[in-house]
Amino acid sequence: MSFKKVSVIGLGYIGLPTAAVIASRGLEVIGIDVSENAVNTINEGKVHIVEPDLDMVVQAAVTMGKLRASLTPEPAEAFMIAVPTPFKEGKKPDLSYIKKAAEAIAPVLEKGNLVILESTSPVGATEKLTTWLQELRPDLHFPGHPNHEPDMYVAHCPERVLPGRVLEELVSNDRIIGGMSAACSDKAIELYKVFVRGNCIVTGARTAEMAKLTENSFRDVNIAFANELSVICDKLKINVWELIALANRHPRVNILSPGPGVGGHCIAVDPWFIVDSAPEEAKIIRTARETNDAKPHFVIDKVKAAADEFKRPVVACLGLAFKPDIDDLRESPALDIVKLLAEDNVGEILAVEPNITSLPASLSESGVNLVSLDHAMEKANIVVVLVDHRQFKLLDISTIATKVLIDTRGLFSKV
Ligand code: SAJ
Numbered sequence: 001m002s003f004k005k006v007s008v009i010g011l012g013y014i015g016l017p018t019a020a021v022i023a024s025r026g027l028e029v030i031g032i033d034v035s036e037n038a039v040n041t042i043n044e045g046k047v048h049i050v051e052p053d054l055d056m057v058v059q060a061a062v063t064m065g066k067l068r069a070s071l072t073p074e075p076a077e078a079f080m081i082a083v084p085t086p087f088k089e090g091k092k093p094d095l096s097y098i099k100k101a102a103e104a105i106a107p108v109l110e111k112g113n114l115v116i117l118e119s120t121s122p123v124g125a126t127e128k129l130t131t132w133l134q135e136l137r138p139d140l141h142f143p144g145h146p147n148h149e150p151d152m153y154v155a156h157c158p159e160r161v162l163p164g165r166v167l168e169e170l171v172s173n174d175r176i177i178g179g180m181s182a183a184c185s186d187k188a189i190e191l192y193k194v195f196v197r198g199n200c201i202v203t204g205a206r207t208a209e210m211a212k213l214t215e216n217s218f219r220d221v222n223i224a225f226a227n228e229l230s231v232i233c234d235k236l237k238i239n240v241w242e243l244i245a246l247a248n249r250h251p252r253v254n255i256l257s258p259g260p261g262v263g264g265h266c267i268a269v270d271p272w273f274i275v276d277s278a279p280e281e282a283k284i285i286r287t288a289r290e291t292n293d294a295k296p297h298f299v300i301d302k303v304k305a306a307a308d309e310f311k312r313p314v315v316a317c318l319g320l321a322f323k324p325d326i327d328d329l330r331e332s333p334a335l336d337i338v339k340l341l342a343e344d345n346v347g348e349i350l351a352v353e354p355n356i357t358s359l360p361a362s363l364s365e366s367g368v369n370l371v372s373l374d375h376a377m378e379k380a381n382i383v384v385v386l387v388d389h390r391q392f393k394l395l396d397i398s399t400i401a402t403k404v405l406i407d408t409r410g411l412f413s414k415v
C-alpha cells in the first residue's frame with residue numbers, strides 16, 4: 001500500500017469519523033482542526049460530537065498511537081479536506097473554509113501528494129481548489145498545469161453518510177471518485193480502498209460535485225412534495241398520513257414523510273448551490289426549498305390559532321433536534337418554531353428534548369423551559385409534536401385525549 005500517513009483537515013461530523021476509521025486500518029492519521037478544544041479532546045481519546053460508537057473508535061485509534069490531532073498541518077501523503085461549506089448572504093456558497101484549508105496545507109505539500117475535497121461543494125469548487133493550490137505552490141505541478149506534466153493529484157470524493165449511521169455508511173456506501181484526471185482518480189481509489197467496502201465509481205470532479213448536490217436535492221424535492229400534501233390535506237380535512245400510506249401501496253409510488261420543515265446542514269443548504277449555479281433553470285429545486293422553508297410558519301400559525309382558544313395556554317413542544325434520536329439542534333426547524341412561539345408570547349412554552357441537558361441560550365433567554373415529558377403532559381393544553389424521538393412513541397395516547405394535538409410528524413395521527 002502506498003499510503004502510510006494521511007492528514008484529515010476538519011475534525012467535525014465527517015472528518016473525525018473518517019480519520020478514526022482510516023487510523024483503525026493501521027495508517028498513521030493526523031487530524032487538523034482550528035478548534036483547540038476539538039484538538040485537545042481528541043488527543044485525550046475523547047470526542048466532541050455525538051455519533052453512535054464514534055467514542056470507542058476514536059479512543060482505540062488514539063490509544064494505539066495511530067490518530068493524533070493538531071492545530072498545525074504537517075507533511076503527509078494524502079490530505080482529505082472535510083470542512084463546512086455553508087451558504088452566505090443571498091444563499092451563495094461560501095468557499096472560505098476550503099480556501100483556508102488550502103492555505104493551511106500548501107506549505108507542507110510535497111511532490112506526489114494527493115489532495116481530496118470531501119466537503120459538499122458547488123460545481124467548479126475542485127477546479128478552484130486546484131487553482132488556489134497551484135498559486136500557493138508554483139514549484140509543484142497540479143492538474144491542468146500549462147507547461148508541465150502534473151506531479152500532484154486532486155479529486156472530489158463527496159461524503160454521503162447519514163448522521164446517526166456514519167461509521168457504518170462510511171464503510172458500506174459506494175463512493176463517487178471525481179478526479180481532476182484519470183491518474184488522480186486512480187490515486188484516490190487507492191486511498192478509499194483502505195476502508196471502503198462499497199464500490200468506488202469514477203467520474204470527473206464536476207460531475208462528482210453535481211452528483212452529491214443532486215442526491216440531497218432529490219430528497220428535498222420529495223420531502224417538499226410530502227409537505228405540500230400535508231398543507232393541502234389540512235385544508236381539505238384529510239388525514240395526510242392515511243393518504244400517503246394508501247398512495248404508497250402503489251408499486252411505483254414512495255412518498256416521504258411530511259414534517260415541521262427540513263433541517264440539518266445538508267439538505268436545507270445543498271440545493272441552493274444548484275440554484276446559484278443555474279438560477280433560471282433550477283425551478284423545481286428552488287420551489288422545493290421555499291416550500292420546505294415555509295413549513296415552520298404553517299406550524300406556528302396552527303399553534304397560534306389553537307392558543308387563541310385558551311386564556312393562558314401552556315404549549316408543550318415535543319422535540320428540538322433536526323431529526324429523531326440525535327442531539328443535533330443545528331438548523332433545526334423544531335428549534336426555530338419553539339423560539340418564534342416564545343418570542344411571539346403565544347403562551348407558556350415547555351420544551352421536551354430527551355437528548356440534551358440544557359437549552360440553547362436563544363431559547364432560555366426567550367423564557368422557554370426544558371421539562372420532562374411527564375411534566376409537559378401534565379401541564380399542557382396544547383401538545384405540538386415536532387420530532388418523532390423514540391421516547392415520544394411510547395406515550396400513552398389517552399394522556400393527550402383532553403388536549404389539542406398538533407402532530408407534525410404523524411406520531412399519533414397515523415392510521
Ligand atoms: N425529513 C422529513 N421527511 C422525511 C425525511 C426527512 O421531513 O421523509 C427531514 C428530517 O426530519 C430532517 C431533514 O429532512 O429535518 C434531513 O434529514 P435526512 O435524514 O433526510 O438527511 P440528513 O440531512 O441527516 O443527511 C443527508 C443524507 N442525504 C440523503 O439521504 C440523500 C446523507 O446521506 C448525506 O450524507 C447528508 O445529507 C450530507 O452530509 O449531505
